Amino acid sequence: MTETNEEYEVTQMPIWSAGEEWCGVTASMQLIGKKWHPVIISRLLKHGTLRFNQLQDEIGDITNKVLSDSLEDLQQKNLVARTVVNEKPVRVEYELTEQGKSLKPVIEALHKWGTTHVQPVTNDEDTLTQ
Amino acid sequence: MTETNEEYEVTQMPIWSAGEEWCGVTASMQLIGKKWHPVIISRLLKHGTLRFNQLQDEIGDITNKVLSDSLEDLQQKNLVARTVVNEKPVRVEYELTEQGKSLKPVIEALHKWGTTHVQPVTNDEDTLTQ
DNA sequence: AAACTTAGTTTCGTTACGAAACGCTAAAGT
DNA sequence: ACTTTAGCGTTTCGTAACGAAACTAAGTTT
Secondary structure, eight states: OOTTOTTTTTOOOOSSOSSSOOOHHHHHHHHHOSTTHHHHHHHHHHHSEEEHHHHHHHHOSOOHHHHHHHHHHHHHTTSEEEEEEOOSSOEEEEEEOHHHHTTHHHHHHHHHHHHHHSOOOOSSSOOOOO | OOSOOTTTTTSSOOOSOSSSOOOHHHHHHHHHOSTTHHHHHHHHHHHSEEEHHHHHHHHOSOOHHHHHHHHHHHHHTTSEEEEEEOOSSOEEEEEEOHHHHTTHHHHHHHHHHHHHHOOOOTTOSOOSOO
């Protein structure tokens, strides 16, 4: 097909091109700036290792496709590792790499802000009490 | 725009519905989980007040449309305030609300992680143009 | 054989993001 | 009087990300 395994293609995209001032926030966003990445990482931080369906249950509202796509992206960015355990039925485990674990302070900051500055609306859709 | 408006209506979208376990990370993501939001907020944290073009220059790679859309979303979420100063030519200023300023620890965590765990690539791999 | 489990993939529709061009107001240059 | 410049966007159109729902595939249990 392709001469030199173009599938892999080291998609370490150019984080920042010349001239522009490089910024840590921008850099972080290139790696975890997708909708579900921080949530997935938070669950793996909490549980260490999770299987596909466990992860999905923990998150709650994510579809198969989006979880699958997100995990693929996270692997490709070396934040998550995927292991196939040969049992029957086959078991697939996801866990954070060291790089992924290093995101702990970021996730903690997100968690803290979310819990202290966003109130969960306790639903029933008519409580406009704040 | 400050008076009651049926179009406005939602005020605070349902962050989480009943049975699901609510999580601070998910909540945060609902508010700042867009590609450019953290970067925009970081610039406003740094400079206090910025005009449209200043903000665009500070960020570097964002288009008019996306910056405009993002700012609109941030206003709607009460993280950014927009002020029109009636000069000639008209001046429009953006700054963080108190709620927006409270994101400082989150942005700092992102900044720190980005600067310590992502290296700026300096365009190796193909050094043809630069 | 039918149903279930795990771990996804396929299809298709909607929303977010991007590039480039254009619009508007008003001053300033020629 | 025109053209250019500056500020602050909007319009148009194309691609990528996200989502809902159905489906696949290997093996297991009923």
